[in-house]
Amino acid sequence: MRRLALVCLAAAAVAVPGALAGQAADPGVTAKRITIGGTVPLSGPAVLFASVARGADAYFKYVNAHGGVNGRTIAYRYVDDQYSVPLTVQATRQLVEQDKVFALFNSVGTPNGIAVRDYLNAAGVPQLFQGSGTTALSGPKYRWSMGFLPSFRGEGRIYGRRLAAVAPKAKVAVIYENNEYGQEELAGLRQGLGARASQIVATEPYELTDTNLESQLAKLRASGADTLMVFATPQFAILTYAAAHKLGWRPQYYLSFVSPSPNIMDIVRATVGAEANGTISISFVKDPTNVKLWGKDPAIALYKQVLRCCLKGGKVADVYNYYGMAAAYTMVDALRGAGRQPTRASLLRAATHLNETNPFLLPGIKVQTSPRDYLPIQQAQLIRWQGTVWQPFGKLVAA
Numbered sequence: 001m002r003r004l005a006l007v008c009l010a011a012a013a014v015a016v017p018g019a020l021a022g023q024a025a026d027p028g029v030t031a032k033r034i035t036i037g038g039t040v041p042l043s044g045p046a047v048l049f050a051s052v053a054r055g056a057d058a059y060f061k062y063v064n065a066h067g068g069v070n071g072r073t074i075a076y077r078y079v080d081d082q083y084s085v086p087l088t089v090q091a092t093r094q095l096v097e098q099d100k101v102f103a104l105f106n107s108v109g110t111p112n113g114i115a116v117r118d119y120l121n122a123a124g125v126p127q128l129f130q131g132s133g134t135t136a137l138s139g140p141k142y143r144w145s146m147g148f149l150p151s152f153r154g155e156g157r158i159y160g161r162r163l164a165a166v167a168p169k170a171k172v173a174v175i176y177e178n179n180e181y182g183q184e185e186l187a188g189l190r191q192g193l194g195a196r197a198s199q200i201v202a203t204e205p206y207e208l209t210d211t212n213l214e215s216q217l218a219k220l221r222a223s224g225a226d227t228l229m230v231f232a233t234p235q236f237a238i239l240t241y242a243a244a245h246k247l248g249w250r251p252q253y254y255l256s257f258v259s260p261s262p263n264i265m266d267i268v269r270a271t272v273g274a275e276a277n278g279t280i281s282i283s284f285v286k287d288p289t290n291v292k293l294w295g296k297d298p299a300i301a302l303y304k305q306v307l308r309c310c311l312k313g314g315k316v317a318d319v320y321n322y323y324g325m326a327a328a329y330t331m332v333d334a335l336r337g338a339g340r341q342p343t344r345a346s347l348l349r350a351a352t353h354l355n356e357t358n359p360f361l362l363p364g365i366k367v368q369t370s371p372r373d374y375l376p377i378q379q380a381q382l383i384r385w386q387g388t389v390w391q392p393f394g395k396l397v398a399a
Contacts, residue, residue, distance in 0.1 A: 026344045028102025034069070034335060034342065037077040037095035038107040044082030045208050048234040048264065048320065049108045052131055053078040055324025056106050056331075058311035063328075065309070069335045070342075077101065081112065083208065088112040089119075096125055103128055103347055106148075106327050110134045110181040117145050126348050128334065129327045129376070134180050139352075139374030146351060146374045148327050150257070150284055150399035152181055153188035158282060158380065158397055159229065159254050160192020163199065171201045173225035173251070175216055175240055177232055178205035185231035185256060201225050206236055217243035227252045234259045238267050245272040253279040257380070261319040262289045265385060277387065282380040282399065284365055285326055289317050290389050299359035326360035330367050330376065364396050 028035040040053040057076050064073040077099055079091040088109065095101045103126035107113060113130040117137065120127045121144045130137055133149035163170055174189065176182030182205065190197045202223035204216035213236065220228065221244070228251040230240050237259040244251065253276070260281045268276045286294045294300045303322055307314040314321050335342065337350030354376065356367040367376045380399040383390040 026102060026342075027096075027100040029342055030072075032072055033075055034072050035075040035077065035099070035101050036103050036105045036331075037079070037099060037101035038105050039081040039088050039091045039095075039112065040078050040106075040108045041083035042078075042080035044084065045235055046083035046108065046233050048261075049083075049131070051314075051318045051320035052108055052324040052327075053106060054311055054314065055321035056328035057324075058306050058309075058314065058321070059325040059328035060332075061310040062306045063332055069332055070340045074332070074335070076105070078106075081109075083109055083112065085111050085115045089115050092116040092119065096120070096123060101125075102342070103344065105129055105331050106131060106324065110136075110152075111179045113137055113145070113147070114180060117142050120144055124344055126344055126351065128347075128351050129331060131327075132181070134184055136180060137374070140371060143352075143371075144348060146369070146376070148330070148376055150282075150377045150380050151188075151375060152184040153191065154378075154399040155257055155282055155380070156185045156188020156190075156231075157192035158188075158382070158399060159280075160189045160194070160197075162192075162280075162382070163227070164193055164196045167227065167252075168196060168199075170199055170227045170252070171223070171225045172199050172227045172229060173201060173220035173223055174203040174229040175213065175220065175232060175236075176203065176205055176229075177236065178207055181233075181258075182231045185229075189229060206232070210236070210239075212243065213239045214243045214246065217247060217249070221247050221249045225251060227254070229254045230259070231256045232259060234261070234264045238264065238271065241268045241272045241276060245275060250275055255279050255281045257282045257284075260383070260385070260390065261317075262287070262389070263315060263317045263319070265390075266317070266388075269388070276385055279385040281383050281385075281390070282397075283383050283390065283392070284362055284377050284380045284399070285319070285323060285360055286362060287390055288319065288322055290391075293392075303360070322360065326358055329358050329360055330354065330356060333367075362396070 042050045060074040081087040108131040110132040127145040129148035132147040133152040137147040334351045338347040354369040365379045379396045
């Protein structure tokens with residue numbers, strides 16, 4: 001009972017941000033350093049996302065070499081959770097209770113972020129710029145939690161609206177990850193199609209334990225669909241193209257924006273050749289491999305500079321490195337906005353009052369938040385895979 005009472009008192013203290021004002025600084029903050037942490041799959045079925053953390057870490061090192069933030073350097077501790085929810089919970093508790101991080105930043109995964117959301121909110125620890133677009137992290141009910149990606153439902157709606165407008169007779173099949181990420185994409189697609197939702201003729205989920213998707217793709221092909229929505233993380237997106245190729249199926253592909261990094265598409269192209277041409281997706285960041293569009297862009301030059309100085313072996317074509325830097329840029333702005341004597345409460349206040357032009361994002365897309373709007377990025381650009389590069393088309397669309 002005594003232990004329970006102490007826990008309740010601690011929770012009450014963090015629930016009132018000013019309760020300990022004038023006493024010790026919040027965990028993770030010293031006179032010279034701010035320590036933040038995150039979980040990321042450095043191994044396992046989503047290991048291709050590991051570059052998200054490495055790119056962010058490289059950007060923090062670059063910032064540290066140029067004076068840090070308000071006189072402090074940033075230490076970023078990221079722990080391997082193998083994209084496994086139980087390991088995410090364990091690693092997050094380690095970061096908070098043992099490593100004493102100031103905030104969680106850039107952790108990867110939707111079910112992973114949801115699994116630790118209640119714990120972090122009860123403890124008053126900022127969970128910022130989670131690698132997810134789920135509405136379950138878009139506040140303000142869970143006011144300490146915020147994603148960074150555009151809305152998954154929003155992406156699904158973009159594709160649904162496009163199909164209703166340009167391909168009203170298309171027969172649509174969907175392969176999706178069987179968790180909140182894939183389910184929200186599918187729900188958004190139905191919303192976007194509206195009265196034409198019956199165009200979806202077949203859906204098949206996959207599990208993270210699956211080693212191939214041939215069974216699911218065979219069922220989808222048998223439905224007579226001519227259009228395939230791939231709401232899948234990179235490894236499973238690659239398996240989808242491979243399975244369709246093996247079956248001799250050549251649908252019009254739509255690929256979720258979590259997977260179209262050029263290095264992933266290079267693997268797809270090596271597997272299925274020109275069958276990947278015409279794949280449609282969305283993007284909100286500049287593409288460092290599209291030299292014609294961005295070869296002279298200052299943000300791309302900075303990206304390459306950071307790779308050279310702070311991430312040995314980092315590949316330009318691995319756009320997850322680039323995405324990590326984009327998220328880190330916004331985190332630096334939030335830390336700067338938290339003030340010279342930062343607290344977790346002041347960091348949350350800064351994160352929920354962003355009006356930022358992030359140079360890593362596409363022109364016209366801003367990072368904007370408010371206490372009532374926890375979705376930092378709300379626009380995107382349709383893109384189409386052509387040969388060896390993604391080509392943007394059309395105007396920015398609401399995401």
